[in-house]
Structures are given as structure tokens and as C-alpha cells.
Amino acid sequence: MGPTVEETAIRSLLADSGWSQLPQACLEDVLAAGTIVQLAQDDVLPGRVAIVLQGVIGAFRGDDLAQAAVTALYFPRDLIELDDLPDDGVDMLVAMRPAQVLSLPASALHAAMHKHAPLAQEVLTRVKRQAHDLREHVAELTGKAPEHRLASFLIWVSEVTDPTGDQLSFELPMRRYDMARYLGMQPETLSRKIKALLATGAISLRTPSNMVIEDREALVSLARSARRAA
């Protein structure tokens, strides 16, 4: 039984990120242990260990999903590793849009890490990187005004959703409501800030969810400015 079409697609997806540095046998073990899960929007991810293949997965925190905080975003190729953590039932992984993930039993990942040292190294590097990104996000939340956070977010999304292209046109991978919660503001405020950005000509919208960056320079300089800077 040869590799299925899906497996081939996964291999090519993982080929250009850190995963590709791993020995072939290691990747095979991971693929063999995992199952591909299709998620509709707002579906909760079963399990707490996975690799994102398509779409965006959000880490929600709060009793009620409808008004929970969005604390982190996982894009394709990202590793989700939330086992071994105190689970008081308030953390959930939810698909922001229809998504596809490679779900892994925590035990399978641990076994593979034990067997393949490079995999263990890669996992540690990724988790460290995620912690770093979270610190950066905290810095934005505590030190930047809403419009600056928005500009920063748009640049980030444009880079990760279109890593090969010119990064000027891209799809917003989630609802306004979820964007607003991730950015720590109200949906109405987000809407007004987007409107303001449109007015300056820095961005434009082809459709409500398809954005074009017209003036990356302006956006970057907005993203860089701190709250109390002139």
C-alpha cells in the first residue's frame, strides 16, 4: 500500500519548514501515528496534540466559547502541543475557518520524540518559538494602541498566509469578531480602525475578507510606533 494522495500533500506541505530537516523515517512514524481530521468552522479540536495542515486554529480560554479570549493562533505547519498542562477545562482549540489538522495521540508524539532525537529537538525549538511569539503578543497588548496592534497583525497575517507570494494580497483567516478578541478590542472598534486604515489608503478590501496591502511602508511604521510615542 503506497502513500495516499493526502499523505503526499502533507509531505510537500511540511517540506519547506523545519520539519524537512528531520530524517525520513521520523516523518513516516509521525504520519503513521496521526489521523487527518477535517474541521468545520467553530469545531472544537479533539485531542491536544496536532499539526495544522490547512486553515487556522485558535486557542480559546474561557468557560463560554462565545465570549472566551483568543490567546494564540496556529497556522499551517504549526505544532499544537498542549498536553501535560493543567487542564481546568477552560482551554479549547477551535477552527477559525474550515481547517484540516493531523491529530496525534500525545503518547505517539512522545514515543516518536524518544526514538528520534532530531524530532525532540524540533519540538522544543517550536515550543520555544511559540513562547517567544506569545511574549511579543503580550508586548503589543500592553504597549500599543489598537490601531498599531491592527497594523502589526495585518503584516503578520500577510506574511504567514502567503509565504511564497508578494504578500500584498491575502485572505483574512477568521471572522472580525475573533480578530477583535485576539487583538484585545471590541468588534466595533476593530471595524472603525479598519475603516480608518482604508481611508488612509494603506490597505484596501477586494471582498470583506480579501485584503490588499497598498502601502506596506505606512503599515510597518504604524506597527512600530508605541503607544506613547509621538
Place this chain on the structure above:
Amino acid sequence: MGPTVEETAIRSLLADSGWSQLPQACLEDVLAAGTIVQLAQDDVLPGRVAIVLQGVIGAFRGDDLAQAAVTALYFPRDLIELDDLPDDGVDMLVAMRPAQVLSLPASALHAAMHKHAPLAQEVLTRVKRQAHDLREHVAELTGKAPEHRLASFLIWVSEVTDPTGDQLSFELPMRRYDMARYLGMQPETLSRKIKALLATGAISLRTPSNMVIEDREALVSLARSARRAA
């Protein structure tokens, strides 16, 4: 040459957390590779890998230290592991008060992790735990009002600074200014919120930096309430 007084102290410090699960030889290797560094307040930690022994280390992010964001706090027994990360020169580790750390060369930690599998496991667990705490902090910043964040912070600090005692009386391990930046508010706002808490009788101050929790229940219920909850 037997262990110095300091080394004995370190061993007892690490004895009651996850570190104690490690084999003795592993701890010895780490201790041998590290150097104990004394830091005065506002000193920048040289290197990017360390274990906190005394005091609190803050992760700052921003060009200018004076108005950088405080993104994370490291308490005694915590592992600081910031190597391998994109270092654009805007991340710094600073002592919030006079502190003592066991500074390790990144290469030494890597070597020890390679040699001792349990250490590698422990490091991964700790980094995952830190990422989890950061997500929790993000949730607070995006979803809670300043007074709720303050209540939550005080409970947290009381637990980590006095893990053995009754956790009702403790030292605030940093300046108001740094607390405010960590909590995403202005020093003036923080001052007013503390004043408000004092007025309710939930807390009291023996000295400006020595706090007593008078009514933990009230504080906990404050910390739990979300922004838009009644």
C-alpha cells in the same frame, strides 16, 4: 574540594520542584557548568539561559528599557531559555529587584540535555508550561478590566513568592512602575486600583511593598470576573 555553601543552598532550593526528579549526576553537570551571578536592580542579565535562584527576572521587550513592555516574569526555580530565538536586540532580561541566577552557557545546557534524557524532558515541560502561562496572561490582558487583572496578579504573586506559608502576607517583588507595565496599565491607574482594593478591605499594606491579603475570597472572585460580566 567539596560543595560550597552556595551550592548546597542551590540544591535545597531546587529540591522541591520538578528539578528534584532529575538524577543526581544530571544536576551536578548543570551546577558545574553554571556560574552564579548576582544582579542589582535594573541589571541586565548577561546570556540568555539561566535558572533563577533569588528575586524576580523580567523579560523586557522594546528598544528603550525605560518604556519597554514587561512580557513575562521569572520567579525562583524558573528556567530562562531564550537562545535559538530571533534576537533583534529588543529582548532583554532585567532584574526587577536584586537577584541571583545560575547563568548557563546555552551550549552547556544543550550538552547536558543530550546526555541526560530526563533533563531534556524537564526543559520541554517547563517551556510548555511557560507558553501556557503566557496564553493565560494574554487572556487576562484581552478579556479583563484593570482591577480584575490586578486581583489575579496579586493572588498569583502571593502563591509563588510564598509557596510554603499561608500566602497571606508577601513582598511585592517589583516596583509599581514595572507592575503596571506587566499588567498593561499606567502607574497612576495601578495606584488608584490598589487604593480601591485597600478601601474594600480585601488587602492591606504593612509597608508600600509588603502586602497582606485580608479577604482572599473577595480577591478570587474579582479575579474570576470577566470584563463584560455583571
Place this chain on the structure above:
DNA sequence: CGCCGTGTTGAGTAGACTCAACCCCAGTGG
């Protein structure tokens, strides 16, 4: 004693929040 770092208080403003109404569009069913 005066200085400096730190923290608090006061007054005024700007900006995010709240609540409500409205728009737009895709899906649905008569």
C-alpha cells in the same frame, strides 16, 4: 539640607466601550 527616585493625587481629555439600529448577503422555503 537639598536632591533624586519612587509613588500618589488631581483635573481634564481622548478614546474605547456599550447598546441599539441598520446593512448586506447566503440559504431556505413558499
Place this chain on the structure above:
DNA sequence: CCACTGGGGTTGAGTCTACTCAACACGGCG
């Protein structure tokens, strides 16, 4: 074919509160 419906998004008006800037209080130290 078209009214109906509901989710998602935007707009508007008013309120509230955190921010800003300035002055002041306090304690340690030269």
C-alpha cells in the same frame, strides 16, 4: 422568483474610564 431569516459586519450616539500631564508627598542618601 421572491419574501423570509439569521449570521456577520458596520454605523451612530452616549457614557465611562483609562490615559495624560502636572503637581505634590515621601524616604534614603550624599
